[in-house]
Amino acid sequence: MTLKKNTRISFTRHLGKNFKDDYTTLQVYSRDMADLPKLVKPFIGNVPDGVIQVRTKEDMQKIYEIANETKVPITQRGGGTAGFGGSVPYKKGIVVDTKGLEYHFLVDPLELTVTINPSVVFSDLQRQLNLEGFSLCSYPSSFHSATVGGWIAHGGYGVGSIQYGGAKEQIAALEVVLPTGEIKRFTDDTELSLFVGSHGTLGTITEVALKIKFDIPLKHQGCTFDSPAELLKGLKYLAEIEPFSIWFLNPDHVALFNELFGYNLPLSYLAIISKEVSFEEEEKEFNTLFNNAIRSSGGQILDRRYINDIWDFRFKGFTLIGDSPDYLVTEVILPIETSDKFVRKLVSRFRGKIHLEGEMVSPTHYALLIYLLFEEKLSEIKKTILTLKLYNVTTRKTKAKGIPYSTGLWFSGYYSRIYGKEQYKQYLEFKRKVDPKNISNPGKVISPKIRFLPIIKLKPIVKLASKMML
């Protein structure tokens, strides 16, 4: 316990049993989906000094007040389901678990928005909306565990993003407790953009008004392509159909499908295309457009028997890695136009180990989820080196013009590459104004001053350490 006695007393006095700092709780809150490699942990203060379950915005104001007084860093946590370390402390301090925030659910059927607490999990929200005839527009593939607030803070994309955009395009308004303690409601697009992908560095989201749509049924089609080049060509054509989702897998991933479920899918790049279809004519039109797109791009149409089964598997990608003794995962955003060579190189570099799942996030870009599966348990050193190698491969300045999916802890310092220099300037200006002491999730978005970080720059250190240890 490294909190000063008086600081601890301040937190416990105001938060009572919603403050915990027992050994077990601190350990459980020291990671997100991807645990940090042991070799990296000494450089990071990932074990917090305390965890708070925040219930109200007034609680949050108080937390910031104490944090500002005592310079104790605050790290917000939603579902803790991403693997970028956004909800993992970098300088210890307090983890603020937002899952305890007061429950809200208010649909505005005229404006087509729903006002909710940010801690709601997507699948729960979707169920509630469906009961009233509405639906989310876009949602992450971690549908059953990610929280709305976490997704926004993470700057996520997901199913439906090609039609409705990513997290940014889903927000109608945000209520945020700023690190200054001020509670502010944002509706202006420019300001809202700053909070997307900011990982709580600009404040803590306490309420979200999310855009929704009417619950329109989806129709699916499937197709296969023989090479990455054909796949990317096909994606370009398919994007013109204005689909709700385009999701694709590489042949090794398809092989796992066959192995696990006894399917006989062709070992090619496989894509599932979904479109909102309200009536028969629309479905016919979709089928025609789809057939034309496949014909033009040189793909093959997939046997319809498989399509719904594969779609149902949409949120269960991790099932395929269940039997692997070890694995690594990362995600990157790539443009269709320039990524052919990159994908080919990636596949050849990690041949036999690499499994890819892609989702189109706009008509021109796709998010590529990269799994590396290993047949044996990796040593800590090997795992660390491979992790860094994988992250470097996906972020280095290639002609592919790819960008990391999010910043978080792993890719702090990459904000301007993701969102552009102009937005970064605005971000910095806003940050200076609302959090001059840098207590709101330090170490994320902006690269820490310690030169070891961001983590992916640790590669030379780890290499040196491994040489010394070996």
Added chain:
Amino acid sequence: MFMSSPAEWHVDLLEIAQKCVYCGYCSLCPTFKELKWETYHPRGILEQIRMYFSEGVKESVQVEVSKSLFEAIFACTMCKACENICLVDLPLLKVWEQVRQEAFRKGRWNPLLLSLYNKVKSTHNIYGLPTEERLAWANLAGMNMSRRTKKKAPLAFFVGCQASYSGKMGNVAPSVVKILRKTKVNFTILGLDEWCCGSPVFLAGGYSAGRDFAKHNLDQLKELGVERIVTACSGCYRAFKIVYPRVLGEKWDIEVLHITELAEELIKNGKLKLKHSIKEKITFKDPCELVRHCGLVEAPREVIKQIPNVRFEELPSNKHEALCCGGGGLLKLNDSDLVNQVNSRLVSEIKYTEAEIVANGCPTCKDTILTGVKNDNLDVEVLDISELIVRAMEGEK
């Protein structure tokens, strides 16, 4: 007391905990949804298991972790939602049971749980009431069961502790008997020789004591030449269907039926006729032990469908996604407030359907829902499905 764990039940806790991919899908856990701390999240419990069982762990760390781990493990309702959604198919229920066993070994059961365990062991029922009262339900219902008690028959009706002793469940056993009599099924009951199925003992992690219950009940059934057993209790059903085969192996060759399965069969072969309509709107709450543990989904719905002009509406969360009532996993003994919290979500769904009757197939669910609707002042009748069948069979009483 020594508690053994049959080899086929034993899982390597550390190995399983290390296999967790931390996707967080198990956040649908009803306990976690209420308590919200990650230490109650199934993946958080696995993280604690990793700490507790890791090689060379310091005793002081183990003691520290055990406080939170055992608290979380007894807050579990054993609804199996986590295992059902687990992307990497971890046998989580076995893990939770084994951790409960570890808690017992360390003397860390709460006193109420220990008291239940001792009561069941000494009196063979969960209430600690005298064995002589096991047939009181028949006397209260004005039924003479002497001709049916311990007689040779191909089918046995296993009444279960709650239907035998609990006043709230007073109509369940008589309803089953009415169905069996009306359809002229040759059946028997074990009477005073019926012991608790052992389900609460197994749920608490007491394997060797539970095995004694299983052996006793099997011996009794075999003595009467029983080939099939029917029950209206989902806890007993799960014990017979899943636990007994593990404990007794091939010796347990008795076919197990829930009352809804038997009713469905009787309807199909024309012996059971549901002639009377029920004007109230009906919904059905799938008990976790029936649906997620044993995969019984369609039989209750098939039966309800046979009621003339029935107005039936599914709960928003139904079948494999049904919400837990909060009453499972012996949670009532550990945290009754939490039971009410969990239950309130289910009550909200019941309210949403605007149903006037909530049917279910589990005395624990019935008891918990009764409390929930009462707390919420909801005008809903809570019926066991056997009571509903009798109503449709005989008309409104």
